[in-house]
Amino acid sequence: MRNSWAIAKNTIAQAVRMKIAAAVLVLLLILLPTMAWMLTGDGTLLGRLQSFSSYSISLVGFLLSLLTIAVSCYSLHSDFRVRTIDLVITKPIARHQIVLGKFWGAAGLNLFLLAGFSCMIYGLTAAIPRLSKAPEDQIARAQTEFFTARRVVAPQTSEEEIVKRVEERIETLRKNRQLPDLSMEQIRQTLLEQERIAQKSVEPAAAKEWDFQTIFPPKDPNSVMFVRYKFQAAPEPPNQEIFGQWRVGDFRQFRTGLREYKTPIYGLERSEAARTLHSFTVPGNAAADDGLVTVGFFNSPERNFSTVIFDQMEVLYPVGGFGVNFFRVVLLMAVRLIFLAALGISLSTWLSFPVATLFSLMVFFAGLINGFILESIEGLGAVLGMVYRFTIRWFLYAIPRFDGPYSPTDYLVSGEVLSWTFLGKAALITLVVQMVLLLVIGIWIFSRREIAKITV
Amino acid sequence: MDSSGSSYAIETINLTKIFPDWWGRPKVKAVVDLNLKVRYNEIYGFLGPNGSGKTTTIKMLLNLLHPTKGHAFVLGGRSTDPAIAARIGYLPEESYLYRYLTARETLDFYGRIFGLPAPVRKSRIDTLLEMVGLAGLGSRRIGTYSKGMMRRIGLAQALINDPDLLILDEPTSGMDPIGTRQIKDLLLELARRGKTILLCSHLLADVEDVCDRIGIMYGGRMQVEGPVRELLQHRDELQILTGPLTPEAREEIKSVIRREGSWCKMTTPVDKLETFFVNIITKAQASQPTSGAKPGTGIQGFLAAPPASPSKAVLEQLVAKKPQPAAEAGPAEAAETEPTQSRPAPKKDLLEQLTGKPAEPTVSPTEAPTEKPSEPPAVPKLSVRQDVLQKLLGGRKGPDGSTEQTRRPESEEPRNAE
Numbered sequence A: 001m002r003n004s005w006a007i008a009k010n011t012i013a014q015a016v017r018m019k020i021a022a023a024v025l026v027l028l029l030i031l032l033p034t035m036a037w038m039l040t041g042d043g044t045l046l047g048r049l050q051s052f053s054s055y056s057i058s059l060v061g062f063l064l065s066l067l068t069i070a071v072s073c074y075s076l077h078s079d080f081r082v083r084t085i086d087l088v089i090t091k092p093i094a095r096h097q098i099v100l101g102k103f104w105g106a107a108g109l110n111l112f113l114l115a116g117f118s119c120m121i122y123g124l125t126a127a128i129p130r131l132s133k134a135p136e137d138q139i140a141r142a143q144t145e146f147f148t149a150r151r152v153v154a155p156q157t158s159e160e161e162i163v164k165r166v167e168e169r170i171e172t173l174r175k176n177r178q179l180p181d182l183s184m185e186q187i188r189q190t191l192l193e194q195e196r197i198a199q200k201s202v203e204p205a206a207a208k209e210w211d212f213q214t215i216f217p218p219k220d221p222n223s224v225m226f227v228r229y230k231f232q233a234a235p236e237p238p239n240q241e242i243f244g245q246w247r248v249g250d251f252r253q254f255r256t257g258l259r260e261y262k263t264p265i266y267g268l269e270r271s272e273a274a275r276t277l278h279s280f281t282v283p284g285n286a287a288a289d290d291g292l293v294t295v296g297f298f299n300s301p302e303r304n305f306s307t308v309i310f311d312q313m314e315v316l317y318p319v320g321g322f323g324v325n326f327f328r329v330v331l332l333m334a335v336r337l338i339f340l341a342a343l344g345i346s347l348s349t350w351l352s353f354p355v356a357t358l359f360s361l362m363v364f365f366a367g368l369i370n371g372f373i374l375e376s377i378e379g380l381g382a383v384l385g386m387v388y389r390f391t392i393r394w395f396l397y398a399i400p401r402f403d404g405p406y407s408p409t410d411y412l413v414s415g416e417v418l419s420w421t422f423l424g425k426a427a428l429i430t431l432v433v434q435m436v437l438l439l440v441i442g443i444w445i446f447s448r449r450e451i452a453k454i455t456v
Numbered sequence B: 001m002d003s004s005g006s007s008y009a010i011e012t013i014n015l016t017k018i019f020p021d022w023w024g025r026p027k028v029k030a031v032v033d034l035n036l037k038v039r040y041n042e043i044y045g046f047l048g049p050n051g052s053g054k055t056t057t058i059k060m061l062l063n064l065l066h067p068t069k070g071h072a073f074v075l076g077g078r079s080t081d082p083a084i085a086a087r088i089g090y091l092p093e094e095s096y097l098y099r100y101l102t103a104r105e106t107l108d109f110y111g112r113i114f115g116l117p118a119p120v121r122k123s124r125i126d127t128l129l130e131m132v133g134l135a136g137l138g139s140r141r142i143g144t145y146s147k148g149m150m151r152r153i154g155l156a157q158a159l160i161n162d163p164d165l166l167i168l169d170e171p172t173s174g175m176d177p178i179g180t181r182q183i184k185d186l187l188l189e190l191a192r193r194g195k196t197i198l199l200c201s202h203l204l205a206d207v208e209d210v211c212d213r214i215g216i217m218y219g220g221r222m223q224v225e226g227p228v229r230e231l232l233q234h235r236d237e238l239q240i241l242t243g244p245l246t247p248e249a250r251e252e253i254k255s256v257i258r259r260e261g262s263w264c265k266m267t268t269p270v271d272k273l274e275t276f277f278v279n280i281i282t283k284a285q286a287s288q289p290t291s292g293a294k295p296g297t298g299i300q301g302f303l304a305a306p307p308a309s310p311s312k313a314v315l316e317q318l319v320a321k322k323p324q325p326a327a328e329a330g331p332a333e334a335a336e337t338e339p340t341q342s343r344p345a346p347k348k349d350l351l352e353q354l355t356g357k358p359a360e361p362t363v364s365p366t367e368a369p370t371e372k373p374s375e376p377p378a379v380p381k382l383s384v385r386q387d388v389l390q391k392l393l394g395g396r397k398g399p400d401g402s403t404e405q406t407r408r409p410e411s412e413e414p415r416n417a418e
Ligand SMILES: Nc1ncnc2c1ncn2[C@@H]1O[C@H](COP(=O)(O)OP(=O)(O)OP(=O)(O)O)[C@@H](O)[C@H]1O
Pocket: A452, A453, A454, B019, B028, B029, B030, B048, B049, B050, B051, B052, B053, B054, B055, B056, B057, B093
């Protein structure tokens, strides 16, 4: 343990002399304050905060990932190249302690930098509202939508119901001998698509309700919750806008026939463009005590002629503060860096610096678009799909994901909570399973390697 | 220090290393069936021309290379065992040191790996830097060091753990003559303290000066092995050293020898270049600063002079300087002759700090060491006047009639003493 620490310290001493380390450091020290000053987003305080947090976290994450890869791939390689390893190996230190020492050095340095730059981003973010001298209402909006941690709840999907309805329709078609001349699989697929779109669509003069469970906004009179959604309109409305009448609250109260409602049901009208993300605020007391909230949308035929198809529909409510959430976001980033350090060290036990770096970068970039590739592979044709399924797919499953819910930036930009549960799960898979596996492989290889062997 | 089952500090059994080429076919037979045996507390000179397999053998001893066949044991075990590795000091062929670390950081780094506590590290680093003559340069990056300075710090690194077994691969390559001399003195002193040393060198004079036994490798095989003196001694020749003589006296001596039916040759002794160089530098050192390694501080400072104990002072008065024979003369004596005034002040405590053991007085008036005879670790070598010493020591004699007071009694005696 103590001699691992000596190795780690030496690895850091070596890393800080690498040009890339200086470049990353200087670049970030210059860019972060500049970004806080220059990035204005859509001009509002919220937009400014969102664009700064998004770009700064992405930049720090990206550059530190590159630095981690460079440092971890370089350290052992350089020891082999200048043969310093020959001397270290003869000392009373086990091979695994050398590998672990290198790993701790590479990871430690980058975590230290991450901590430093995170503090800087946090400080700058906190300073932006004061520096920008924004009006009161914008500050209030930033408070509820940015300096918060909101839980995102999707409506209860009724996939079973969709499947049930599809089966019913197939049954009816069969009875009427109207089944098209296609394979059963294709028919089912087409009908499912249709049914799913039908589930999301609201025709003119029709209304739709979405039920949300487990909505528990804080019990204070100022608490708010948010309805966030995105839709398309078909056909395109002439002014590109859809007029909608909304109701939010516990709709079960309509059916009781009581005059006095226990929780209020709010109504509002909005006219909004298609294909953009919108959200509106509703007082927190709209949620029932058992956590149920229903959102209703009425496609008013007086103003619209289009069918409205909702691609996204969510309810958000605050569950925690910005600071803790920011901390968790940084931890998620740390998980990524630790993994990359293990990857680089493990690869450099048997690959040269350029090859190990290349491979690490491949894993890193694949991780950044992992979810996207996986999705597109699923959509591939049968033959091609088979090929991919047995090659790249395994690779993609084996490496961690850095995109989608594993991307730290989105949480801050939209003020969404990154739950401890999710963070723990990500850390468990990435660190305990993937990282340990990598280190064990690296140590195994390194322990068997003939250190002074020269390959020319 | 022989804590293990094996009676050898280094033992190889049919050790073989064959380097394959890229296709895996055997290409270079670097070491073939080597059975090397180095006893505890011995300085073993491992010789051989370039490419004869010395370094390869050492690397196999240290598990840097895996033997194709055979086994290598050090200190009765494998060097992969941390408990054994902790007792080894290794100076590689080239300076495999981190160039971006300072000398002090380098020693600290290795000290940490050995798990030495901070205060021990600190005091040992100071001592070692002093010893290898880099005391003022401890905060300079190793990358900026000259080759010899790097060698010196490499040696310091090998000593940081106060090793029982020291493996030195060409320690004197690139070293100035004074450094070379210091290393030789150091090796003798370490051996006196019970360490075992495997010394690989091309400077035969150095090997001859310090080694008890040598082995000569060629083509990966051991060609000859044995005690240095035995291998080098001309048993059928005799050398006599005298003070100035008149031509008549010389003629008389020659005629006596001719009467005996033998041959004879008379020359005046000449200083070796090494001795000459050491003298010049010692003088210059007094008047001029240097940005390089400082000769004369460490090892020499400590080892050159006997401790300033009363008994020693007496002894100093009793010894007489021995003149230097000519080039044809025995090499051992020649290398070690030097005027007395070139000796710097005694610094006995340096090595003591390092090893944590007090240095025994070289010659004690009450007790003559017999088990491990020690010679005064003095440069120059002083020949002790046997008659006075015998009185002092109470006339204790060795089997050959001479007083056992040196590590190698034969080096003190004229050749062919019999
Ligand atoms: N890693 C290696 N791969 C292939 N051949 C090697 C390797 N190391 C050494 N050799 C070969 O093994 C032989 C012995 O080399 P070694 O370094 O042991 O010699 P040496 O006795 O130390 O020589 P020197 O006095 O020059 O240091 C040489 O022919 C050398 O070319």
